[in-house]
Amino acid sequence: MRYWLMKSEPDEVSFDDVLAAPDRTVAWFGVRNYQARNFMRDQMQVGDGILFYHSSCAVPGVAGIARVASGAYPDATQFEEGGKYFDPKATRETPRWISVDVQALAQGRYLPLTELRAVPELEDMVLLQKGSRLSISPVTPGQWKKILALAGLS
């Protein structure tokens, strides 16, 4: 059982969108970074905890918690010619990018990035490191507990 932070642009997929989806579950598509992909491929397991983070928006922050709801499978968007996530080097036989299913679990108090930065126990979070751009990053059990407490979800 591991914990992760996953970034989504709310204009594309917000936490509310996941809550409203059938079975509160969506495919996590569009990862185009090898380090993030490898976390999904090599380390994620069904049941892992997810901090659902809103990026590139007016108030970036943690919007809710979710769980990994499937193993890895090929990301369908890599084959969509003309689409934003099309990858000409990917083939059906040798896909390059993968997805997992993500199921929303609970929505607590919204935790803005600025607030997270002010919490001493969270200063080692990958998210908060200078220049960190990873769309999927590991979260320690201690960081997970702290954030759930801050969100009122403990």
Next chain:
DNA sequence: GCCAACGTTGGC
């Protein structure tokens, strides 16, 4: 829109 930081590409 700006720009720092980082990742990828491709010529050599």
Next chain:
DNA sequence: GCCAACGTTGGC
């Protein structure tokens, strides 16, 4: 394999 050029991320 190096590294300059270019592209992307994402907070502000």
